[in-house]
Amino acid sequence: MLKQIKDLGTEKIIPDDTDVIAFQQTDGLTGHISRANFLSGISGDGDYPTSFTHWHDESIILSGNSLIYDITPSYTYGLGVIQHPPSSSDSFKWSSLLDAGNYGLNFLVGAGSNRGIGSLYINGILAHNDLDLYAPSxxxxxxxxxxTINNAGLHEFKINVSDKNISSSNYYFVMTKAWGSK
Structure with missing residues (x-):
């Protein structure tokens, strides 16, 4: 039985764990999730994805210029995505719903002589500060x-470009996609 969000004609302003939403999965199993957990992206049954793929042209820009396609035949798929023009304070993010556990994370990037170094933050905590895209060609x-994802739920991945290799001539961070799996 579901408890209604409205109780005696008065709408609740703050959802709590007594508000539930029923669901049915594609395999026919049914369950429920509290409205509070649904709105925060946390499932009540513990089933979370164990992999993700993020295409960089869908990233949200936090600082710096907008994203454009960098069409270059030497890139996989023939293109990369960049903030143009680049700066030493470029920053972007995306979010993924993931199960807790250890993941292998991959970045398909375009290396070159004018590339920056990115720092990866997960949920606001520095995970890696060595995403150096510099290469001579x-x-x-x-x-x-x-x-490591410590708890299941919605996780924010953010990359800040704040440095460059001493041999690099600029701060471009060319990325096509990021993906990870347990």
Missing amino acids: TSSIILKRNI
Whole structure:
């Protein structure tokens, strides 16, 4: 039985765990989730994705210029996505719903002689500060890092570009996609 959000005609302003939403999965199993957990992205049954893929052209810009496509035949898929023009304070983010555990994280990036160094933050905590895209020539590479997700739920991934290799001529952070799996 579901408890209504409205009780005696008076709408609640703050959801709590007594408000529930029923659901049915594609395999026919049914369950429920509290409205408070649904709104915060936390499931009541413990089933969370164990992998994700994020395409960089869907990133949310936090600081710096907008994203554009960098069409270069030497990149995988023939393109990368950049903030243009770049700056030493470029920053972007995305979110993914994930189960708790250890993940292998991959970044498909475009290395080159004018690239910056990114720092990866997960839920506001520095995870890696060594995403250096500098290389003498332009090419696609996959940077691999390991991360730990401490609790299941919605997680924010943020990259700040705040440095560059001493041999680099600029701060471009060329990325096509990021993906991870347990």
